[in-house]
Amino acid sequence: MENLFISVDELLGHISTVEEDVGSFTYNAFMTVQKYISDNNLVVDDELTMALQSQDVIAQQLSATMDAIKSCREGISDFEAYLTTDIEKAKKDLDAITSKFQDAITKAKDRRSAYLGRMHNQDDGDEVEFF
């Protein structure tokens, strides 16, 4: 059981590291393109400006999943501590860790939806709404 959780924890840690890298790479790529545009006084059309905004959405999506992973890893860490010190408490903690995982997944899914914007339907005409 302990090894299983250690493996899951390592996998989650690895995914989080890769996500951090992806966020950093896309940020650097955006800034390079933006600097090139600015330095050369290039006129950017609507299509390119919209494509460049993908970086912001990517960063927000990664942030949401990294928060979920952090929450799951905290649950695993608590459980591992109980496994070595109090096996009875560890058994009881299984329900708590399951609940924590489910909460983290629900939050991450909600945030995926909230942070997606018009990425899948950019041709829809409901972008600007006045009250």
Next chain:
Amino acid sequence: MPTVIFIDDSETALASTKMVTDSMPIDVHQYLSATEALDAINSGSVIPELVITDLNMPVMNGFEFLQEFRNIEAMKRIPVLMLTTETKAEMKQKGKALGLTGWIVKPFNPTQLKSAINRVLRLG
């Protein structure tokens, strides 16, 4: 030139809006947090005629900013647009109830963003 404040915790989002507004006859001030923008407004160093803010930000989100902003006597009637990835109707309703002027969903179309700014500022 009218002063327009942009608030977003994402540098790339601010850079995207800058690419669009550079060609407009407006004085743009950008802030990476709502608290930073409020400090500038409260100190009188910036007097906006329009604020465009993100919703999902750490420390103070767009709704919290709007509430604080509307508490400033001189800012009660200044238009505020939310520029966000959020699309839920209940969130838009909440913004409307708090005195929001309009809602723009990211990724924004530059022509439509310019048109929204021109409409609010009546720039013709």
